[in-house]
Amino acid sequence: xxxxxxxxxxxxxxxxxxxxxxxxxxxxxxxxxxxxxxxxxxxxxxxxxxxxxxxxxxxxxxxxxxxxxxxxxxxxxxxxxxxxxxxxxxxxxxxxxxxxxxxxxxxxxxxxxxxxxxxxxxxxxxxxxxxxxxxxxxxxxxxxxxxxxxxxxxxxxxxxxxxxxxxxxxxxxxxxxxxxxxxxxxxxxxxxxxxxxxxxxxxxxxxxxxxxxxxxxxxxxxxxxxxxxxxxxxxxxxxxxxxxxxxxxxxxxxxxxxxxxxxxxxxxxxxxxxxxxxxxxxxxxxxxxxxxxxxxxxxxxxxxxxxxxxxxxxxxxxxxxxxxxxxxxxxxxxxxxxxxx
Amino acid sequence: xxxxxxxxxxxxxxxxxxxxxxxxxxxxxxxxxxxxxxxxxxxxxxxxxxxxxxxxxxxxxxxxxxxxxxxxxxxxxxxxxxxxxxxxxxxxxxxxxxxxxxxxxxxxxxxxxxxxxxxxxxxxxxxxxxxxxxxxxxxxxxxxxxxxxxxxxxxxxxxxxxxxxxxxxxxxxxxxxxxxxxxxxxxxxxxxxxxxxxxxxxxxxxxx
Numbered sequence: 001x002x003x004x005x006x007x008x009x010x011x012x013x014x015x016x017x018x019x020x021x022x023x024x025x026x027x028x029x030x031x032x033x034x035x036x037x038x039x040x041x042x043x044x045x046x047x048x049x050x051x052x053x054x055x056x057x058x059x060x061x062x063x064x065x066x067x068x069x070x071x072x073x074x075x076x077x078x079x080x081x082x083x084x085x086x087x088x089x090x091x092x093x094x095x096x097x098x099x100x101x102x103x104x105x106x107x108x109x110x111x112x113x114x115x116x117x118x119x120x121x122x123x124x125x126x127x128x129x130x131x132x133x134x135x136x137x138x139x140x141x142x143x144x145x146x147x148x149x150x151x152x153x154x155x156x157x158x159x160x161x162x163x164x165x166x167x168x169x170x171x172x173x174x175x176x177x178x179x180x181x182x183x184x185x186x187x188x189x190x191x192x193x194x195x196x197x198x199x200x201x202x203x204x205x206x207x208x209x210x211x212x213x214x215x216x217x218x219x220x221x222x223x224x225x226x227x228x229x230x231x232x233x234x235x236x237x238x239x240x241x242x243x244x245x246x247x248x249x250x251x252x253x254x255x256x257x258x259x260x261x262x263x264x265x266x267x268x269x270x271x272x273x274x275x276x277x278x279x280x281x282x283x284x285x286x287x288x289x290x291x292x293x294x295x296x297x298x299x300x301x302x303x304x305x306x307x308x309x310x311x312x313x314x315x316x317x318x319x320x321x322x323x324x325x326x327x328x329x330x331x332x333x334x335x336x337x338x339x340x341x
Numbered sequence: 342x343x344x345x346x347x348x349x350x351x352x353x354x355x356x357x358x359x360x361x362x363x364x365x366x367x368x369x370x371x372x373x374x375x376x377x378x379x380x381x382x383x384x385x386x387x388x389x390x391x392x393x394x395x396x397x398x399x400x401x402x403x404x405x406x407x408x409x410x411x412x413x414x415x416x417x418x419x420x421x422x423x424x425x426x427x428x429x430x431x432x433x434x435x436x437x438x439x440x441x442x443x444x445x446x447x448x449x450x451x452x453x454x455x456x457x458x459x460x461x462x463x464x465x466x467x468x469x470x471x472x473x474x475x476x477x478x479x480x481x482x483x484x485x486x487x488x489x490x491x492x493x494x495x496x497x498x499x500x501x502x503x504x505x506x507x508x509x510x511x512x513x514x515x516x517x518x519x520x521x522x523x524x525x526x527x528x529x530x531x532x533x534x535x536x537x538x539x540x541x542x543x544x545x546x547x548x549x
Contacts, residue, residue: 041370048375
């Protein structure tokens with residue numbers, strides 16, 4: 001894909017800019033769709049209808065109307081804020097979550113950059129999101145914002161460990177950090193997917209990764225950083241208009257990032273579940289996005305099922321449940337890889 | 342040992358109850374919504390629902406009984422005697438109408454929807470309808486004027502009666518300084534809350 005763009009436009013800089021903008025083609029429609037889906041899933045799980053009027057058919061224009069409203073709103077910057085940090089924070093949050101898309105293999109033919117430390121890069125860059133959130137909370141000069149930001153930092157530090165350990169078990173089995181290699185290792189029918197190998201330890205790794213990734217995206221039940229009932233809105237309390245929209249976009253793009261990584265690590269990435277049926281570069285995009293969207297739906301599903309954790313319960317889950325299990329899991333899988341290959 | 346067992350039991354319970362909860366929420370995804378698309382569809386009201394008051398002025402004889410029954414004094418009635426030459430017709434129940442109802446105001450903002458005004462009405466002309474959408478931007482718009490006479494016509498009627506009274510005043514001296522019209526008891530209570538004491542009804546051309 002990059003070679004194709006370079007051959008078309010010749011100029012290296014121009015083609016680099018162009019190919020780095022490619023994921024935006026997916027992110028913007030996805031974010032709008034996900035907002036609508038969230039509204040509808042929330043409504044129907046509570047036996048309501050959700051938006052029904054905007055755009056006539058089941059309120060499909062509602063997210064567009066919301067974005068237009070946010071664009072029109074005043075960009076309020078309180079006088080007591082640390083202006084530079086305040087203005088930079090949403091940019092950092094979004095660019096960190098956007099940078100992750102560089103290493104996600106959308107299809108056998110398209111990956112932003114097939115670096116040999118792909119998943120390591122994703123974990124490292126993904127952690128930058130919490131830096132942006134911490135900046136936002138600190139710069140807002142507001143108790144709620146700062147509390148929310150500190151909770152985010154604490155949560156991220158705690159949950160990076162089980163999620164990294166779960167990722168590591170996949171890396172041990174495949175023997176590569178490159179996401180493209182991980183996808184290639186799961187070619188063929190769906191029983192070749194990593195989640196079904198080393199049964200049942202990979203299922204456990206998947207559960208650990210999924211729960212930890214929920215916490216990293218601050219989704220319910222791990223949404224104490226922005227718990228409305230306690231912290232107004234958490235780190236983005238002081239943000240309005242377009243800057244708030246950027247935070248929102250980053251949150252939804254993060255949701256897809258962790259879902260896509262779950263799909264790549266455990267569910268075959270761009271591989272078709274049915275061998276050669278419907279496989280290829282273009283179908284690859286379909287499968288990856290489809291699997292990613294499924295996990296986005298599962299996140300929403302969980303959101304409307306579970307209540308919010310208390311801080312101590314959150315820490316209990318991470319340090320006393322997920323981390324020991326992940327450690328034991330990695331030891332067992334490591335032994336299995338050494339002894340049986 | 343029990344601590345270890347408790348640890349695993351709690352984990353198992355956490356996973357199991359989450360799955361149970363997810364099954365419930367997933368089932369509800371396909372349950373038809375219990376809400377209505379309100380302005381398009383409406384919930385049917387109970388048969389005897391009490392909402393907006395309505396007065397059928399064709400049947401009103403101006404007897405003031407509804408205003409007397411009202412516990413919050415939201416009905417104001419003012420009547421003028423009809424002249425012997427005038428024929429106001431009869432109500433649908435066959436009662437002869439003798440009074441011009443120059444004012445029949447209901448302040449629905451005060452109404453407590455008790456429905457006590459309905460049973461006393463001898464001609465069953467005041468009743469509660471099932472209309473419940475009558476919000477207004479101005480509180481003044483919540484005072485409904487039911488009188489079929491325009492204010493000018495009402496003034497005209499009062500003047501006519503006034504002059505007729507003057508004609509009869511020479512015969513009946515005792516009633517000369519009695520206020521007219523006779524049925525205006527609630528007028529003083531509602532219309533002029535700031536004024537104390539009985540308000541003398543202004544008849545004839547004495548109005549400001």
